Amino acid sequence: MxxxxxxxxxxxxxxxxxxxxxxxxxxxxxxxxxxxxxxxxxxxxxxxxxxxxxxxxxxxxxxxxxxxxxxxxxxxxxxxxxxxxxxxxxxxxxxxxxxxxxxxxxxxxxxxxxxxxxxxxxxxxxxxxxxxxxxxxxxxxxxxxxxxxxxxxxxxxxxxxxxxxxxxxxxxxxxxxxxxTFAEECEADLFNEQAVVWGAVPEILIAGFDTLVEAGVSEEVAYMECVGELKLIAELIEARGIAGMREAISNTAELGAVLGGPRIVDDGVRSRMRSILEDIRAGGFSNTLRDEEASAYPRLRAARDRASGLRVEQARRKLID
Ligand SMILES: NC(=O)c1ccc[n+]([C@@H]2O[C@H](COP(=O)([O-])OP(=O)(O)OC[C@H]3O[C@@H](n4cnc5c(N)ncnc54)[C@H](OP(=O)(O)O)[C@@H]3O)[C@@H](O)[C@H]2O)c1
CATH class of the missing domain: 3.40.50.720 (NAD(P)-binding Rossmann-like Domain)
Structure with a gap:
């Protein structure tokens, strides 16, 4: 195309x-x-x-x-x-x-x-x-x-x-x-928002940060490792693709990535991604969006309150402010 x-x-x-x-x-x-x-x-x-x-x-x-x-x-x-x-x-x-x-x-x-x-x-x-x-x-x-x-x-x-x-x-x-088409754009866009860049990526950053902090790593170091490097990988993937990004990192990082990544994103994750897409196509998400607006956005308001109180956000403020 x-x-x-x-x-x-x-x-x-x-x-x-x-x-x-x-x-x-x-x-x-x-x-x-x-x-x-x-x-x-x-x-x-x-x-x-x-x-x-x-x-x-x-x-x-x-x-x-x-x-x-x-x-x-x-x-x-x-x-x-x-x-x-x-x-x-x-x-x-x-x-x-x-x-x-x-x-x-x-x-x-x-x-x-x-x-x-x-x-x-x-x-x-x-x-x-x-x-x-x-x-x-x-x-x-x-x-x-x-x-x-x-x-x-x-x-x-x-x-x-x-x-x-x-x-x-x-x-x-x-x-x-x-x-x-309207259908293709809509379904792919909602899928990415929920299951990939906007939905799954922030959750994995938070989960990684929490895992390190619970194991005794300082909040600052956990933040730098799990959140602070996101921009670097995004820029590398944009400029060189996923294979090119891997060439630009150390052998240590590359081996860790190819061994660790599939242990996290396993068949269970792929299966839940397919469920999300099915729900989108069946109209489940769009009905929820319509209900959310009709009841003055209770889920969105609660999620916004929760997000600003997260420990990872406090760590960011300590480092950046
Ligand atoms: N966000 C993005 O960058 C992005 C990217 C790609 C595609 N899109 C698509 O672009 C469209 C717009 O999204 P958006 O994020 O730009 O929207 P948005 O920023 O939330 O839109 C806000 C504007 O809509 C007006 N508005 C809200 N409710 C209204 C109502 N009932 N009657 C009249 N005006 C109303 C608001 O006016 P008041 O000041 O009067 O409230 C304000 O001017 C959507 O279809 C979205 O999916 C968005």
Missing amino acids: DALRDTDIDPKPLQGKRVAIIGYGNQGRAQALNLNDSGIDVVVGLRDRSPSIAGARGDGIATAPLLEAAASADLVMLLAPDEALAAIYRLIERHIREGAALGFSHGLAIRFGFIVPRPDLDVIMVAPKGPGTALRSLYLEGKGMIGLYAVEQDASGHAEALALAYGRALGCGRAGLLPS
Whole structure:
């Protein structure tokens, strides 16, 4: 599968068009600023008295009430939290222009049927593969963030060209835009968040730190070993791949890694990874996310309280502050 780059992508489908970005958070801010700098007419749609209005205006970006922004646009990008998107779409649905396009940066609301878009709309996704802060800083450095693009509904016959032009205006075409689907992007993204980088890696860092501290190692040394080196390995893997990373470490470290790693990530771990993916595909996680929002986020609030009190966090504060 080839990634498309700026030179492969026609910017015209977005030229002279107005984009309404709904939400000015992590992705909304970065995408609005990148589009604006790429010469696209952008308005940010926000609810009344939204604390985000001042931030957008301070950045020199036009804002409008939700319904007004949606009604004025050729492309309406829904960039508020996934669990809020269905309620937002219900509010704006009949205000979106006939034949306009609806855009997402994550497939969840469509994959799990939280939103069933009007049939006259193009439905596209451009999902930058990383946080909004990095999407913006890479753009400013003249670089870009790799992204996925997809078309769920092609009412106009030009939805793919629009998605690509949008990705190009975000700067993603500088790094590469890969074709995907809403289902594939959503399932793979949720899987990584839960079972790999964002879910499993922090837990293994905490477990390693706790094991050393319980065995009498000082908190500072345990932190440096188990948490402090993460950035180094991430940079090596990014620059050289996993095999290249192993060439860059000592024989001692390499032998320890190839003997110890599979004792931790054994068949039981792989089997639980498959269970997580099954639960994601069956809609278990997306239903939990919806319930979480409906009951004012009890799990997230409890987890945030727990995380700030962890011993590993205290060790970090001692070392860094
Ligand atoms: N986080 C990332 O960097 C990242 C990376 C890739 C893809 N994505 C995807 O990008 C989308 C946006 O995620 P995000 O993390 O950028 O969201 P976010 O930062 O949590 O979005 C916050 C913004 O959404 C607005 N908002 C929240 N609830 C709203 C509601 N009910 N009605 C109207 N506006 C509302 C907030 O306005 P107020 O100020 O009024 O509260 C705020 O401006 C999601 O689909 C996500 O999966 C995110």
